[in-house]
Amino acid sequence: MNEKMNDLKNTTIEFWQGKTKKQQRLLIFSFVFILLLLLTVLWFGSRTNYVPLYSNLTLQETGEIKGILDARGVPSEIVDNGTTILVPENSVNELKVNLAAEGVPNSGRIDYGTFRDNMGFGTTDNEFNLLERAALQSNIEDLIRNITGVRAAQVMITIPEGSFWVTDDQDQATASVLVNMETGYRLDQSQVRALYHLVSKSVPNLPVENIVIMDQLGQFLELNDDPSGINSSLTVYEQQRNIQREIERDIQRQLQQMLGTMMGPDKVLVSVTTDLDFTQENRQEQLVTPVDEENMSGIAVSVERITETYTGDDVPEGGIPGTGEDDVPGYPGGATGNAGDYERIEERINNDFNRIQREIVESPYKIRDIGIQVMVEPPDPDDPQSLPFERINDIQQILSQIVRTSIDMEYTDGWEQQDFQDRIFVSSQPFFGKVNLEEPPTGIPSWYFIVGALVLFIIVLLFLLFRRSKKVEETEEEETEEPSEFEMPPIEERNSEERARRMQLEKLAREKPDEFSKLIRTWLSED
Numbered sequence: 442m443n444e445k446m447n448d449l450k451n452t453t454i455e456f457w458q459g460k461t462k463k464q465q466r467l468l469i470f471s472f473v474f475i476l477l478l479l480l481t482v483l484w485f486g487s488r489t490n491y492v493p494l495y496s497n498l499t500l501q502e503t504g505e506i507k508g509i510l511d512a513r514g515v516p517s518e519i520v521d522n523g524t525t526i527l528v529p530e531n532s533v534n535e536l537k538v539n540l541a542a543e544g545v546p547n548s549g550r551i552d553y554g555t556f557r558d559n560m561g562f563g564t565t566d567n568e569f570n571l572l573e574r575a576a577l578q579s580n581i582e583d584l585i586r587n588i589t590g591v592r593a594a595q596v597m598i599t600i601p602e603g604s605f606w607v608t609d610d611q612d613q614a615t616a617s618v619l620v621n622m623e624t625g626y627r628l629d630q631s632q633v634r635a636l637y638h639l640v641s642k643s644v645p646n647l648p649v650e651n652i653v654i655m656d657q658l659g660q661f662l663e664l665n666d667d668p669s670g671i672n673s674s675l676t677v678y679e680q681q682r683n684i685q686r687e688i689e690r691d692i693q694r695q696l697q698q699m700l701g702t703m704m705g706p707d708k709v710l711v712s713v714t715t716d717l718d719f720t721q722e723n724r725q726e727q728l729v730t731p732v733d734e735e736n737m738s739g740i741a742v743s744v745e746r747i748t749e750t751y752t753g754d755d756v757p758e759g760g761i762p763g764t765g766e767d768d769v770p771g772y773p774g775g776a777t778g779n780a781g782d783y784e785r786i787e788e789r790i791n792n793d794f795n796r797i798q799r800e801i802v803e804s805p806y807k808i809r810d811i812g813i814q815v816m817v818e819p820p821d822p823d824d825p826q827s828l829p830f831e832r833i834n835d836i837q838q839i840l841s842q843i844v845r846t847s848i849d850m851e852y853t854d855g856w857e858q859q860d861f862q863d864r865i866f867v868s869s870q871p872f873f874g875k876v877n878l879e880e881p882p883t884g885i886p887s888w889y890f891i892v893g894a895l896v897l898f899i900i901v902l903l904f905l906l907f908r909r910s911k912k913v914e915e916t917e918e919e920e921t922e923e924p925s926e927f928e929m930p931p932i933e934e935r936n937s938e939e940r941a942r943r944m945q946l947e948k949l950a951r952e953k954p955d956e957f958s959k960l961i962r963t964w965l966s967e968d
Contacts, residue, residue: 471899491527497592498524581643590626595619614647616640618654633662681719689713710816721805728797739792749785807849813840814866822871833867840865
């Protein structure tokens with residue numbers, strides 16, 4: 442075994458000494474690189490990936506779960522200020538099931554399961570009321586923690602004691618809620634309203650006015666009485682400002698996209714200002730219009746026509762004998778009798794018209810005026826003439842059409858083209874202070890190719906190095922074999938004793954040349 446180790450050692454030393462300084466440096470670098478690569482692969486392969494087992498825990502719950510995991514020998518980590526426990530990913534599901542079967546976490550919270558475990562015949566009314574209120578508080582806290590953005594919650598409820606006297610005024614409960622919000626998260630008014638109603642409907646005889654909600658920063662989450670959210674002038678202003686900002690942002694986004702396609706996304710800057718009319722008008726109209734507007738006539742509902750004609754002689758003087766009981770016979774008439782004709786035509790037409798009744802509610806969001814400012818950078822920032830005037834004219838025409846279609850027609854009645862042009866401003870100048878953003882790389886990163894080329898270069902270099910060393914060894918072997926032609930033939934030994942002495946002398950000459958030379962000198966001196 443020692444001889445093999447010595448042979449290996451001698452071979453390694455001869456191999457190393459047979460290389461040049463450059464080859465030795467390359468071998469060292471290759472060995473270190475391969476070693477680091479193997480260590481990196483082993484580190485990533487043996488690294489344990491930790492995932493959350495439970496989140497949003499109290500310190501008591503965290504301590505309880507940590508003690509159980511340590512007793513079982515499960516590695517764990519505590520993060521988020523002691524509210525989250527991390528365990529290895531491959532065991533998280535099994536741990537959740539086992540801990541849930543054991544009723545963990547259980548840090549002393551009182552819920553409705555407490556009545557099942559601790560209630561008995563010796564329970565007094567005060568103990569029952571105390572447990573009921575604690576269980577109610579715990580369940581409300583669990584409900585609040587399910588709201589998005591709420592990390593934890595604490596609820597304190599005060600329920601008045603019942604009175605033996607009958608009164609018209611009934612005592613009301615009160616509630617105080619402290620919510621711990623996520624970092625950078627804020628509840629909007631609809632979520633705050635839902636939170637108030639959640640607490641109010643969970644406790645008997647608890648009006649919304651008796652609830653106080655505060656976050657961890659000491660800011661009150663106040664409830665607006667008006668469901669529409671406009672119970673004060675400040676809120677109305679905020680809503681109108683948000684609507685105006687949204688309209689301006691929409692127009693600006695469309696212009697930025699369209700002009701950016703024309704000139705380049707970093708060559709155009711658009712600013713839009715609007716004046717909105719928030720007046721809401723409700724009116725009723727009762728209109729009567731003709732059916733035939735050309736002739737201004739209606740539709741005939743009923744038609745009545747009467748025609749009378751008479752042809753013959755007139756009545757003679759004195760009248761007709763025997764006509765009428767009160768007539769006087771032989772009394773002279775008022776006119777002489779003559780022959781004549783009589784015709785009478787009468788027409789009655791009942792026309793009906795369109796009766797229109799309208800109830801109009803006009804939208805309160807009308808654009809009363811608008812202003813658009815556009816800055817364009819020339820293709821060559823150092824040469825303002827590189828942007829032709831025709832291109833600026835095209836931009837002005839586009840903006841003019843947008844202004845014409847955006848402003849309500851009620852306010853543009855009588856406007857001329859110059860009125861629309863006055864609300865447009867286009868400026869051509871270079872942009873200073875513009876941040877040049879690097880485009881994100883697409884496809885395979887370049888460092889992949891660099892690392893791959895480096896590994897391939899090292900492999901080829903090692904192959905060529907070992908191939909060259911092999912050739913050198915073969916050359917040395919050939920050189921050592923060539924002088925064998927001039928070797929003296931072995932001398933036949935007379936007997937085995939002389940042969941043994943010869944072999945001992947040769948071995949002594951090879952291993953200990955100094956002692957061999959002393960022996961030769963001793964023999965010569967004796968002779």
